[in-house]
Amino acid sequence: MGRPIDLNADVGEGFGAWRSGDDEALLDLVTSANVACGFHAGDAATMRRTCAAARERGVRIGAHVGFPDLAGFGRREMGLSAAEIADAVIYQLGALRGCAGSVGARVSYLKPHGALYHRVSEDGSAAAAVAEAVRAVDPELAVLGPPGSRLLASAAALGLSYVTEGFADRAYGEDRRLLDRRRPGSELDPRGAADQAVALATGAAVRTTSGGAIELEVRSICLHGDGQRALETARAVVSALGTADVELRPFA
């Protein structure tokens, strides 16, 4: 059996009367669940229900923290200062820990969402603020993010566990970054995603959009939950990983 890989996905992204994605089906597939914490999506009821559903399946729970922008789903860079980012992370992380604890579960890691994910990939002071916020609340938490990011460097500098992730269903460029979502070819079909997942999990080369090949060392693979073919893709990935003898195992 080859080396293990973690599969993570965003869940709990409904709000009030609105639903988003098929969380139960996704939780049946992944090993780690990024749970929205109420700022960009999610509410207390959804958070508790999602934590309970993850716990039942032995799926690890991560705090998917974002900017306070429900209307923009956390996808807009909001210009928060590093201090404001730390405050927002601590609040959301605490809230999710409360929700998880209330159903007998616990939070194992943190992953920034949307515009915050992009911000802390590049902005060192924001990245440091997130890492310090995590340490201030619970130094046992792992931090999940992109390889080479400021976020993971900050987490490492503070002695936190940090975990790299890649994306199965998004195309990479030669610069080892995801292609912009708005560009043609940026989203892979289920078969392409399955192939890329196997490459990521086995340390094989990942094909870039320009025909080249890059190597990405990742311990987790992110599956998307809200696209039209999301579940189909997720199932294709899990099936291909099984065929390739890759063990699915949570990192945390």
Place this chain on the structure above:
Amino acid sequence: MGRPIDLNADVGEGFGAWRSGDDEALLDLVTSANVACGFHAGDAATMRRTCAAARERGVRIGAHVGFPDLAGFGRREMGLSAAEIADAVIYQLGALRGCAGSVGARVSYLKPHGALYHRVSEDGSAAAAVAEAVRAVDPELAVLGPPGSRLLASAAALGLSYVTEGFADRAYGEDRRLLDRRRPGSELDPRGAADQAVALATGAAVRTTSGGAIELEVRSICLHGDGQRALETARAVVSALGTADVELRPFA
């Protein structure tokens, strides 16, 4: 020296650019701080700053949980179901625990705010929901509320610590309840509040608005922080309690 009494006050009730009350001055006087948790007032930065200020002074920290109604300051009964109340309490309690923990402090008790305070005084299923929410997050937390309330009965039934409180600056009626805030004579002046505080703390009779006398057994006295004469009243109360040889001591 007589029996001890706790003094509690609402703090951290600003939001964003808006301030409310003189928290530093109040925290110099009280032994327990009811910290707003972001639903009816308060935000992450204010919560962390307030917890740090309380910790510096040895003041106990309580989660002042309310309805999700920033525009109404949590003073409007919102018709949440018992389950929705439990969710809201767990989320807010978790968030404050995160904020407190991040500054080396911890949350010792919970007190409902505004319309939720009134709701759980009378509504047994809502009261049970709050008590169960507290227990689900941390069974070591005390619950602070009015004597004879459904809230404290529910807390007691679940084996939680429960603490009764009275009000120094609000007049009581013969039914042992606070007079409606809109009625004349419902608010006591600093001297009247000081006298009432001493009566509450020493187990002496409290004068009612109709000239009668009632006995109220309370372990904490609530001081208000946002009225015009709030600080003057708070200082008069503390001074009178000192003169009466009452020891100020946190209940938690």
Place this chain on the structure above:
Amino acid sequence: MGRPIDLNADVGEGFGAWRSGDDEALLDLVTSANVACGFHAGDAATMRRTCAAARERGVRIGAHVGFPDLAGFGRREMGLSAAEIADAVIYQLGALRGCAGSVGARVSYLKPHGALYHRVSEDGSAAAAVAEAVRAVDPELAVLGPPGSRLLASAAALGLSYVTEGFADRAYGEDRRLLDRRRPGSELDPRGAADQAVALATGAAVRTTSGGAIELEVRSICLHGDGQRALETARAVVSALGTADVELRPFA
């Protein structure tokens, strides 16, 4: 050809990244569109897009005003005072008028949503507040609501146009009220809804759940858009009304 009837439906109930219902399909069927105004659902982009889609089809636009409770979808009675209700109505109505005007459309009527709909059916001062709010912004607006409600009485008293509505897909009791949504038999299947719509439109007796018959004089019929069989029901109603030679015509 018989007397005309209006068909109204709730649209524009998404928020940010969340969608709700198939507005385009509903707008192809109805003559009046109740557009959410951002308090219980809807946002500026959705409001403008929905107004444009209604205008293209000659569908009248109504302000579907609700309580400021996005998390509760406006379905929780929030305890707003009559003055606060008037403020909320004026703000939402103005916002929708701005959105409609920006796409060359105009608002023709107002209908309260959810818990506010129920509140102003029974509470005279709240009903008067809504009617006065409508008059203060635009006395040409019609008010849509249930027959016999305080809302329509208040509208009439102020000289506003008022329009009664019935429900095709909800069962009525002997008291001429809708059966509680949680009771069995409260929701009619497409065929039952079609029959009831024809009865409402033609002035025939409506069958109650207890086997009796009531007469309801309504000028509009409300179709729901967010249930699972909503569109199927809507199409059955429109088809049955056509067969019964009922003309669909907006009231405003």
Place this chain on the structure above:
Amino acid sequence: MGRPIDLNADVGEGFGAWRSGDDEALLDLVTSANVACGFHAGDAATMRRTCAAARERGVRIGAHVGFPDLAGFGRREMGLSAAEIADAVIYQLGALRGCAGSVGARVSYLKPHGALYHRVSEDGSAAAAVAEAVRAVDPELAVLGPPGSRLLASAAALGLSYVTEGFADRAYGEDRRLLDRRRPGSELDPRGAADQAVALATGAAVRTTSGGAIELEVRSICLHGDGQRALETARAVVSALGTADVELRPFA
């Protein structure tokens, strides 16, 4: 008597239970009132009350539109697209028109607030979006902003009235821009503000922080309302303008 000048100030910046500034006193001094519209500050009750107070005094009403960021008071650049900015402007403008109309007043102009003010000073597509939004709602509205801004250029290009403003109590640099608020010397004392206001109103040279002199042609002067010495400054400005024989007259 010399040429006239308009004085504008931000008002209605409370929210719910929170107050900000002494609006009544400011409205006694200015000729134009920038009324917050509920996104960065303000609520429906405050908006209606403020419009009524402005109307009583013959003060013109402007829509002070901002980003949807109550927690950040609209001072954080939020990364809204130009289309999202247009939507937000139209919604807020409509809401204020509703509130104004309900008290017999009307909106005469629009001024962006905070981070949006800065955004549309520099960003041409955002500026065009605001100007088009204004025109789409009411082409009779004037647009108030800084001289040389993209905002006023866009307004001019669409045939809208546009009005330049300067600041009495903020220091200018050689580049004709305001000095950053965080730099020493960026805020003028009442006497300095009074001198600068007279210079702005009479077309005299304005002294820069580096000792130079610039000319700024403005038709309105902005007074701040929420600083500690705000009212003292406002009164000093009005007094100095009177002494200098400058007529206060609204631009709209």
